[in-house]
Every structure is written in structure tokens, then in C-alpha cells.
Amino acid sequence: MQHMASPAFKNCSDCPIRHRAVCAKCDSDELALLEDIKYYRSFSAGQPVLWAGDHMDFVASVVSGVASLTQTMEDGRTQMVGLLLPSDFVGRPGRSVATYTVTATSDLMMCCFRRKPFEQMMDTTPHVAQRLLEMTLDELDAAREWMLVLGRKTAREKIASLLSIIARRDAAFSTSNPGKALTFELPLTREAMADYLGLTLETVSRQMSALKRDGVIALSGKRRISVPDMDKLLFEAGDDSDGGFLT
Amino acid sequence: MQHMASPAFKNCSDCPIRHRAVCAKCDSDELALLEDIKYYRSFSAGQPVLWAGDHMDFVASVVSGVASLTQTMEDGRTQMVGLLLPSDFVGRPGRSVATYTVTATSDLMMCCFRRKPFEQMMDTTPHVAQRLLEMTLDELDAAREWMLVLGRKTAREKIASLLSIIARRDAAFSTSNPGKALTFELPLTREAMADYLGLTLETVSRQMSALKRDGVIALSGKRRISVPDMDKLLFEAGDDSDGGFLT
DNA sequence: CGAACAATTGACCGAATTCAATCCGTGTGG
DNA sequence: CCACACGGATTGAATTCGGTCAATTGTTCG
Numbered sequence: 274m275q276h277m278a279s280p281a282f283k284n285c286s287d288c289p290i291r292h293r294a295v296c297a298k299c300d301s302d303e304l305a306l307l308e309d310i311k312y313y314r315s316f317s318a319g320q321p322v323l324w325a326g327d328h329m330d331f332v333a334s335v336v337s338g339v340a341s342l343t344q345t346m347e348d349g350r351t352q353m354v355g356l357l358l359p360s361d362f363v364g365r366p367g368r369s370v371a372t373y374t375v376t377a378t379s380d381l382m383m384c385c386f387r388r389k390p391f392e393q394m395m396d397t398t399p400h401v402a403q404r405l406l407e408m409t410l411d412e413l414d415a416a417r418e419w420m421l422v423l424g425r426k427t428a429r430e431k432i433a434s435l436l437s438i439i440a441r442r443d444a445a446f447s448t449s450n451p452g453k454a455l456t457f458e459l460p461l462t463r464e465a466m467a468d469y470l471g472l473t474l475e476t477v478s479r480q481m482s483a484l485k486r487d488g489v490i491a492l493s494g495k496r497r498i499s500v501p502d503m504d505k506l507l508f509e510a511g512d513d514s515d516g517g518f519l520t
Numbered sequence: 521m522q523h524m525a526s527p528a529f530k531n532c533s534d535c536p537i538r539h540r541a542v543c544a545k546c547d548s549d550e551l552a553l554l555e556d557i558k559y560y561r562s563f564s565a566g567q568p569v570l571w572a573g574d575h576m577d578f579v580a581s582v583v584s585g586v587a588s589l590t591q592t593m594e595d596g597r598t599q600m601v602g603l604l605l606p607s608d609f610v611g612r613p614g615r616s617v618a619t620y621t622v623t624a625t626s627d628l629m630m631c632c633f634r635r636k637p638f639e640q641m642m643d644t645t646p647h648v649a650q651r652l653l654e655m656t657l658d659e660l661d662a663a664r665e666w667m668l669v670l671g672r673k674t675a676r677e678k679i680a681s682l683l684s685i686i687a688r689r690d691a692a693f694s695t696s697n698p699g700k701a702l703t704f705e706l707p708l709t710r711e712a713m714a715d716y717l718g719l720t721l722e723t724v725s726r727q728m729s730a731l732k733r734d735g736v737i738a739l740s741g742k743r744r745i746s747v748p749d750m751d752k753l754l755f756e757a758g759d760d761s762d763g764g765f766l767t
Numbered sequence: 768c769g770a771a772c773a774a775t776t777g778a779c780c781g782a783a784t785t786c787a788a789t790c791c792g793t794g795t796g797g
Numbered sequence: 798c799c800a801c802a803c804g805g806a807t808t809g810a811a812t813t814c815g816g817t818c819a820a821t822t823g824t825t826c827g
Binding site for chain 2: 342344346347348350351352354355365367372373396399402403405406407409410412413414416417418419420421423424425470471511512513
Binding site: 674675719720722723726741742 | 814815816817818823824
């Protein structure tokens with residue numbers, strides 16, 4: 274169940290997303306203003322955070338864990354339209370109704386800011402607005418990248434693209450050992466993968482098996498993936514050889 | 521061929537996109553600053569504006585006409601990732617390399633701002649940055665909406681969705697006469713429609729014929745579309761009955 | 768008129784979906 | 798402790814939607 278919660282750190286200056294989130298450009302004075310209007314909420318894996326159409330009186334940053342943004346049609350077809358990782362922003366200043374459903378994909382900690390005072394800060398402290406613009410432009414690029422995946426890639430390429438993205442993110446955190454096998458935890462069920470990729474969960478399962486059979490990936494358990502040769506995975510994703518990966 | 525060009529109006533205050541573009545929130549002083557760093561460029565239908573990877577020393581607003589943003593894989597598969605209509609913004613402050621290929625889909629007039637001074641204005645005049653944030657958030661919503669279309673809709677629903685979007689935009693310009701047939705010009709070739717929808721041009725053609733046969737749309741010539749019953753079209757698009765259309 | 772290009776239509780094929788059976792790991796109650 | 802239920806995942810067989818290849822029809826413009 275969702276509850277007010279305390280994170281493992283004391284204040285903003287020790288926050289793990291201090292230098293990547295919407296507050297990244299703030300100086301200590303500005304940070305103090307944010308401290309006043311923030312509170313933490315945590316959710317366990319699988320819990321809904323918000324339903325599309327809900328009233329929201331806050332905006333928030335993901336502190337730890339993974340959340341998903343999804344859109345659903347009346348007949349139940351659903352499409353994931355965003356994967357929210359630590360430092361990503363939820364909500365839209367100036368809009369009090371949620372456009373998308375937000376779900377905690379793993380255990381999740383969010384840093385929430387009360388809407389009204391946050392919107393005032395947007396007007397008064399340019400650093401918040403500047404950082405939010407940068408982040409939104411990055412999100413837009415990511416969304417457009419994903420449109421190519423959804424519109425033009427085969428099922429196998431879609432899977433490889435998703436694994437590349439997650440591997441890339443993980444590589445950024447752990448120490449990169451070039452040439453060595455890269456191993457990471459997959460934070461999504463087969464169904465969530467299918468919803469992200471515009472596929473059925475059966476097709477996801479089949480293509481995962483095929484990639485395993487072909488030696489592109491190896492599985493230990495259901496969720497732990499290891500990639501012996503990152504270039505091979507990127508090739509399967511159909512991206513340019515460089516792909517912007519660690520170059 | 522692309523050339524420097526004069527628009528049909530004298531200065532910013534007479535500009536047709538004055539109140540919707542990135543300059544919408546500017547006062548007359550700020551507008552004067554923009555006047556100094558702007559110049560016009562025009563392109564005829566079909567002309568490329570920018571190739572992905574090109575150096576750009578400007579950002580721009582679409583003044584009139586339609587342009588498309590596309591992404592292409594090495595093997596030639598291409599996906600349109602944005603349709604740029606009058607008032608839409610091209611380029612990204614702080615980035616001097618084009619991420620996407622931009623093509624003039626119809627005759628096109630752009631208002632270009634030299635990059636460096638524009639970026640300075642972004643820092644000094646909050647109105648420009650504020651408006652750009654709003655516009656980018658809108659673009660992000662549109663991109664996510666489109667992810668649902670690409671990932672989960674059938675070919676017929678995709679076509680109906682595209683026609684709905686164009687019809688909606690046109691309805692916003694012309695006087696809306698509820699209950700009457702809505703008629704508009706389709707600013708895209710079948711191939712461009714296919715690239716937008718993640719389909720082949722043959723499938724686009726077949727589904728257009730099917731929608732015509734079923735009385736959802738009527739064609740006069742190849743490009744002029746009329747929609748006798750907008751609700752029927754929205755139903756075919758698979759959207760909620762309201763769909764945010766004129767409500 | 769004929770060339771070039773856009774669009775339509777048909778026949779066939781194949782990748783992904785659908786429907787269905789089975790497997791596997793985990794947790795729960797007899 | 799084992800049986801069994803449950804959800805997630807895998808695998809199989811049949812179907813279908815959209816893609817591919819190819820022929821044809823329009824349409825525009827030198």
C-alpha cells in the first residue's frame with residue numbers, strides 16, 4: 274500500500290537524484306524553497322500511483338525504482354508511453370488532471386511537490402523552469418525514438434531495442450568493463466514489455482527465447498539478463514553500429 | 521529551390537502565428553529583439569529543409585505550410601515522428617546538430633532565428649523559455665498519443681486517427697458548422713501517410729478505399745476529403761466518443 | 768502525345784496474433 | 798511435508814492482418 278515514507282537520506286543535498294532531477298540547477302537557497310513544499314511517497318511493485326483522469330495536486334520526481342506511464346483504449350488495448358526512471362519527472366505544471374495512468378513497476382519512491390507553490394517557483398526561479406525544459410526536450414527525443422521502434426521495427430528488433438535501452442542505463446550506473454559480459458535485472462514483466470513494444474506477451478516470450486537460442490542474450494532465472502556481446506545486441510536492434518552507446 | 525523570401529505581411533505584429541508560436545508571450549520590446557535576429561526562408565513542396573546530422577545555426581517557427589520530421593534506418597525504413605504545422609517550432613536550443621530530417625510537405629515558409637542570440641534570449645527573457653516549455657509539453661503529449669496509434673491500432677483505425685487529427689486542426693481554423701459535412705485538403709501523399717502511420721502505401725490506399733466504400737469519407741480528386749459524419753470517423757479511429765473534439 | 772509519378776487493385780506470402788495447453792516457481796493450507 | 802492453486806512464462810497450432818511483388822490506372826506536365 275502507498276504510504277508516507279522516509280527515504281534513506283536526510284535532506285536534498287544527499288539525495289541520489291540531486292544533480293539529475295528537476296532540481297539539478299538549483300542553488301542552496303532555491304533548494305531550501307523546494308524542501309518546504311516536498312514530501313515523500315512510496316509504492317510497492319505493481320501498485321497504481323495515479324489513474325488517467327485523476328486529480329493531482331502535486332508534481333513529482335522518481336527518486337528510486339521504476340514506474341510506467343500507460344494509455345488504455347476502451348476495449349482494453351494498452352500502450353506504455355513512458356518508462357520513468359530515477360530523476361524522471363511526473364506531472365505537468367499548469368495541469369491538475371493526470372493524462373496517463375502511472376504504475377509502480379518496481380518498488381518506488383517519489384519526491385512530491387505541492388502543485389501551487391511549485392508553479393509559483395516555476396515563475397520566480399528560472400533554474401527550475403530551465404531544467405524542466407531540458408528534461409522535457411530529452412523526453413520528447415526519447416518518445417520520437419520510440420515511435421520508430423513502434424512503427425517500423427520487427428518483433429525481434431523491438432525486443433533487442435528495449436534490452437539495449439535498459440542495458441545502456443544500467444551500464445551508466447555500474448562500472449563499465451568493456452568486452453566483458455553485461456548483466457542486469459529486467460524490471461518488467463513480459464506483459465509490461467509487450468505493452469511497451471506494441472506486441473502480445475506471447476510474441477515477447479517467443480522472441481526472448483529466440484534471442485537466447487541464438488546466443489545474443491543469456492537468462493538466469495526469468496528476470497536476470499546477461500549480454501555477452503553488446504555490439505551483437507545493438508545489431509539485432511537494427512540501430513546504427515554506434516547507436517550513441519558509450520561512444 | 522529554397523531561397524530567402526518575403527512573407528505577405530510587414531512585421532511581427534501582423535504575423536499570422538504571432539499569438540501561437542514561440543513568441544506568443546512576448547511583449548513589444550521582446551518582439552523587437554526577435555525582429556533583429558530573424559530572417560525568412562521558404563521552400564517549395566517536396567524540398568528537403570534539413571538532413572539528420574546537418575549543422576544548424578538557427579532555430580525556426582513554421583509560418584505557413586506543413587513540414588515533416590522523419591527518422592530513417594540504414595535499410596531505408598522511415599518513420600515520420602512529427603508533423604509541423606504553422607506555429608510549430610523546429611530545432612533545439614543548445615543543440616547545433618539536427619536530430620531528424622525535416623522536409624517541406626507543402627509549400628513552406630519558416631521564420632528563422634539565429635541560434636546564438638536566440639539562446640541568449642532564452643536566458644534573459646523568461647517569456648520565450650516559458651512558451652517553449654508549454655509547446656514542448658504539448659508536443660510530448662502529441663508524441664505519446666501517437667505511440668498508442670502506432671503500437672496498438674489497426675490499419676483502419678490508424679487512417680481514421682490521422683484524418684481526425686487533420687480534420688480537427690482544420691475545424692479550428694474554419695468556421696465550424698456542427699452537423700454539416702467537413703471538408704479539407706489532405707497535405708500528405710499516400711507515402712507520407714504510410715510513413716506517419718507505420719504502414720505501407722498500399723495498405724494506406726486500400727484502407728482509404730475501404731473507408732470511402734463504407735461511407736465514412738468521400739474523396740473529390742485525390743487530396744480533397746470530406747467527412748459527412750465526424751462522430752463516425754472518430755468511432756472508426758477507436759477513440760473515446762468525445763475524443764476531445766470540439767467539446 | 769508520352770514520360771514520370773502518384774494511386775489503385777489483385778494475388779500471394781509471412782510475421783505476429785489468437786486460442787489453447789503446458790510448464791515452472793512460489794506461497795498456502797491441509 | 799506435500800498437494801495444490803496461482804500467476805507468470807513458455808510453447809504449439811491455426812488464423813489473419815498487413816506486407817510484398819506486380820500489373821494497371823490515373824494525373825500532371827514537358
